[in-house]
Amino acid sequence: MxxxxxxxxxxxxxxxxxxxxxxxxxxxxxxxxxxxxxxxxxxxxxxxxxxxxxxxxxSKGKELKGKPDEQEDLTFVKNYQPKEGATHLRILLHGPVGAGKSSFINSVDSVLQGRITDRALTDATSGSSFTKKYKTYKIHKGPDDFYSFVFNDTMGFEKDTNTGVLVEDVKLALKGHVEDGYKFSPSQELMEGDKGYRSAPTLDDKVHVLVCVLPVGSVSLISEEVVKKMREVRYAASDMGIPQLAILTKVDEACPKTNRNIKDAYKSKYLKQQVDAFSLLLGLPQSSIFLVKNYGSDGNMNDDNDVLILSALRKIITSGEDFLNDL
Structure with a gap:
């Protein structure tokens, strides 16, 4: 070659x-x-x-208009192959209800397909988590093949007990013990021997990178209870050596300047303050927190928006690959 x-x-x-x-x-x-x-x-x-x-x-799927950073990131994503022993890189998304986890999966799929997609179902009106099951999303690279990374969406965290996903279930997912299609129960932890429990997970079943998703405008509003749950998951991932990153969504809604020009996302003083605040809140380095505007079903493709999504995706993949290489 x-x-x-x-x-x-x-x-x-x-x-x-x-x-x-x-x-x-x-x-x-x-x-x-x-x-x-x-x-x-x-x-x-x-x-x-x-x-x-x-x-x-x-190019196949997506059309580019000569943006060097976007082309470089897209080339990296298209060419990526995990280390020997793993057939794909598994990316687990977690965060509060309505954070934009499913929308981020759709946005990545949209960028790589060159059109708006909505495979991961979302809901803009429900006050509770719309995602109920643990599901793996593969993204088509061609008619008969897929990109070498997969996403897992989880039920959202909620403030009250007996609502939202349980922290222990997310920890089990990190270890690969949760089977695809398992329906989360807010009141009952998944236990060994239960339907949906995988007793002998392989490297492919385990999570290789953990990504927290949160609307950037909610950084100062998120409840202490939800923060505690996200921290607990992060600490569990750290104990396993799993890298953690964060996606702050809805940057256009939080910052009028960015809404006028998405290219200004990283120039916004307000968004920078939110990144700093979230870094302190969850203990993540600022370099591991990315600003993104998710695509919606009624939106149009935008190259400047694609740049933000691809940049975050590339960092997610490289972090996960570093983890695999250290095994």
Whole structure:
């Protein structure tokens, strides 16, 4: 496999299809047979320099418009493969009710598919957790294959007892003891021998990176009881060596400046204050806390929004991979 090949002197076409143009160039100037050319595949082909038109870079699923950071992060995500012994990287999301856990899964799926998706069901009106079951989400890379990471969504934490997911059940999920499809009970912990309990989890069943999700505008409003539950899960993950990160969602709703231009998310003094506050609240380093605007079913794709999502996703994956490499 060759990386970062550069061809020069290939005229621009209208519409411009760099993939086809390169194969035509190879047939005309490199004396390669049609059979040989047909066997050549490209991960991504794009034209360098200033385009004469809109300069849209074509790729499978998502179309990019030449943003270097976005292209680099997308390439990393598409090429990622976990260490030998694991078939995928497992990412567990946790947080309070209505934090945007399911919406973040949908947002990652949307970015990688190049269209708005809503596979993980969400609810904007319910005051209780909409997610009831422990479910694994795989993201399609093609018709017959998937990206090498999976998400697990959990029932949200709630202030009152007998509501929301139990901390002990989330700890069991970290260890791989919770089977896919298990329905959480706010009043009864999952025990060994129960239906939904996995007695002998494999490396693939276990969680490799833990991600806390919270609306950025709720940092100062979250109850002490919920914070205590999130801390307890974080401490359990630390004892297992599992890395932890955080996603602060709904940045557009919390900051008018960011709502006008999502690129200003990390320039906002207010959002920076919330990151600092959450860092102190949960004990996470600021470098492990990311600002994101999730996609909704009524929204449109936005490259600047994709940059935030892909940046967070890449850090999640690299943190999980570091954990796997240390095993």
């Amino acid at each position: 060759r990386e970062n090949l550069i061809f020069s002197g290939i005229p621009e076409q209208t519409p411009d299809d760099p993939d086809t143009n390169i194969k035509t160039f190879m047939a005309a100037h490199l004396n390669l047979s049609p059979d040989t050319i047909n066997k050549i595949t490209f991960h991504r082909v794009h034209r360098l320099g200033r385009p004469s038109n809109k300069g849209v870079v074509k």
